[in-house]
Amino acid sequence: MCIVQDKSLVNGTKLKMTYECYNALERFTGELWVGGKWEHTFTLMDLNEEVEKSMYIHDNDKRINRAEKLFEKGKELFNIINS
Numbered sequence: 001m002c003i004v005q006d007k008s009l010v011n012g013t014k015l016k017m018t019y020e021c022y023n024a025l026e027r028f029t030g031e032l033w034v035g036g037k038w039e040h041t042f043t044l045m046d047l048n049e050e051v052e053k054s055m056y057i058h059d060n061d062k063r064i065n066r067a068e069k070l071f072e073k074g075k076e077l078f079n080i081i082n083s
Contacts, residue, residue: 004067019067047073
């Protein structure tokens with residue numbers, strides 16, 4: 001199991017993105033801090049990314065690189081949504 005989380009402040013708004021991969025499955029979620037709680041905002045499919053079903057094969061560096069790529073795409077999507 002691999003879980004990578006990024007909490008960023010983007011344009012003055014808290015943004016939390018979580019990447020998980022295990023058992024040949026990966027999941028990615030983005031949430032905004034609104035009114036004192038985290039609200040679900042986007043997923044892997046919203047980033048126009050395919051689910052990588054072979055993540056159990058990849059080494060840790062590949063998982064981290066995948067997570068970082070998704071974090072960048074998540075920030076880009078957040079900026080588009082809020083512009």
